Amino acid sequence: MLRNQRLITVPLxxxxxxxxxxxLSVLLQLSNYLSTRTNLEDLLGGALELVMEQLGVxxxxxxxxxxxEDCYHLVVHRGLSPEGLETVPAGVGFTSKAARTRSFLAMRVEDLDDTDRVALLSSKGFKLVICLPLITRDQVIGVMNLSAEDIIPLEMASIDLVMVMGNLVATTAESVLQAQALSEQARQMAEQKEAVQFFAYTACHDMKSPATGVHGLARMLAQRAGHNLDEKGRAIITQIEKAAQRIEDLAQEVNAYIRVKEAPLNLSEVSLKEVLDEVAGEMAERLEKQGVVLELPAExxxxxxxxxxxxxxxxxxxxxxxxYGGPGLSKVRVLHRQxxxxxxxxxxxxxVGVTEDLVEKCFTLFKRADTSQGTEGTGLGLAIVREIARRHGGKAWLETSQPKGACFCFSLSRDLPLNSTKS
Structure with missing residues (x-):
């Protein structure tokens, strides 16, 4: 066609x-219609009307x-009362034959095998019935039944066209059904998430209150009656106090983890120096007690x-x-880079650093090193860091190139918009 022409222009x-x-015009019309529908009943109703118009039924x-249920359920209908036609059993009848053979079928009403169906359709004035299976991905997901008051001519070109139309309808309907299923799953997951979050908050609150009470009672017992106990009795009280404190800390850390994971981010321009000065102030007493120097970036x-x-x-x-730095710990250093x-x-x-087996696992919830036994901790601290980094578009990792000690890093995206939330 282009042999003697430089350009062919055919507007759509x-x-x-x-x-x-x-x-092709009919297929384009159907395709345009299907592309704008997300409600299954609306989609199928409009498609049925287009096929009816094409065949003149x-x-x-x-x-x-x-x-x-081993049957077919009526979803939409046009041009007749559906009474008595709401359900079609699978395996028997004209409709099931079309589905079973995956074939376009047309037949005079008077020639149907089902005498009850003949009487019903005849009473409604119909002389011709057509069944069009809706096939997608080699599966029959439905059947379109058409009825005409007169015997109409059926040419092969028209039959081929409506079979392709049926395939388009089936493919789109399946996509809509899948989208609805995904939407329902998302809704259920959101409900489950809210339920789990509520349970976690409630459980942590309910766990913390009695733990605080046990802690206080054990401390009171030590103060008032500790002098009457032997060394073993005082050791038991100390163990009770530590266990209660650990439960309190765990409840607090679980709540902290849920907050950093779920609460909206309040993004603003923040001075890193102010943040690090705040951290240094909070940790000053412990740093001095352990004889550890905290080095902060100057820029x-x-x-x-x-x-x-x-x-x-x-x-x-x-x-x-x-x-977890061990008895030889003398310096903690914070650095920043871009x-x-x-x-x-x-x-x-x-x-003392981190053992090789923990390099990939240290940010996992409740994961603690074997060497940390006897050291207070919940196993949530690094998991919280990882979650904060993730919600800021970054990640957290353990740097393994350092010859001595441990080096933990986390990144934060520089492209986060101010005053937005990110989940």
């Missing part, structure tokens, strides 16, 4: 297409398969972050170093 005009190729019914940097979350992340990493699109914060120490 539906009226012109109808004049040139009516069948008076009435139609569209059934969807119900495999669990002034402004980050777009949730300030409370950033304070929490850095505090957790410094706390982690103080808890990579492509990210702020990276690094908290390193000169302590």
């Amino acid at each position: 005009d539906q009226n012109q297409l109808r004049e040139r190729n009516r069948a 008076n009435a139609g019914r569209l059934y969807m398969a119900a495999p669990d 002034e940097v402004v980050l777009k972050v949730d300030q409370g979350a950033l304070v929490r992340a850095v505090t957790n990493l410094v706390d982690n170093a103080l808890k 990579d492509e699109g990210f702020h990276v914060l690094q908290v390193s120490d000169d302590g």
Whole structure:
């Protein structure tokens, strides 16, 4: 066609297409209709009308398969009362034959095998019935039944066209059903998530209150009657106090983890120096008690972050170093650098370091090193850091190139918009 022409221009005009190729025009019309529908009943109703118009029939019914019930259920109908036609059993009858053979079927009403169906359709004035299976991905998901008051001519071109139309309808209907199923799953998951969150908050609150009471009672017992107990009795009281304190800490950390995971981020421009000074102030007493120096970066940097979350992340990493750095720990160092699109914060120490088996697992919930036995902790501190980094578009990791001690890092995206939430 292009042999003697430099350019061929054919505008997509539906009226012109109808004049040139009516069948393709009908398919385009159906495709445009299906692409705008997300409600199954609305989609099937409009599609049924287009097929009826194409074949020139008076009435139609569209059934969807119900495999669990071994039948087909009426979803939409046009041009007749559906009374007595609401359900079609699978395996018998004209409709089931069309589905079973995956074939377009047309037959005079008077020639149907089902005498009851003949009487019913005849009483409604119909002389011709047509069954069109709706097939997608080699599965019959429904059947379109059409009825005419007169015997109409059926050409092969028309039959081929409505079979393709049936395939388009089936494919779109399946997509809508899948979308509805996904939407329902999402709704159920949201409900479950809310229920789990409510349970976690409630359980932690209910757990913390008696633990606080036990802690206070054990301390009171030690103060009032400790002098009457032997060494073993006083040791038991101490163990009770520690156990109660651990339950309190765990409840507090679980609530903290839920908050950093679920609460909206309050993003603003934050001075890194102010954040680190706040952390240093909170940790000053422990640092002095353990004889550890905290080194902070001197440069002034402004980050777009949730300030409370950033304070929490850095505090957790410094706390982690103080808890697990060992007796030789003397220095904890915080560094900042910028990579492509990210702020990276690094908290390193000169302590005992992290064993190889924990390199990939240390940010896992409730995961603690075997060497941490006897050291207070909940196993949630690093998991909270990882979650804060994730919600800021970054990640958390353990740097393994440091020859001594441990070096934990987390990144924060530099592209987060202010005053937004990110989940």
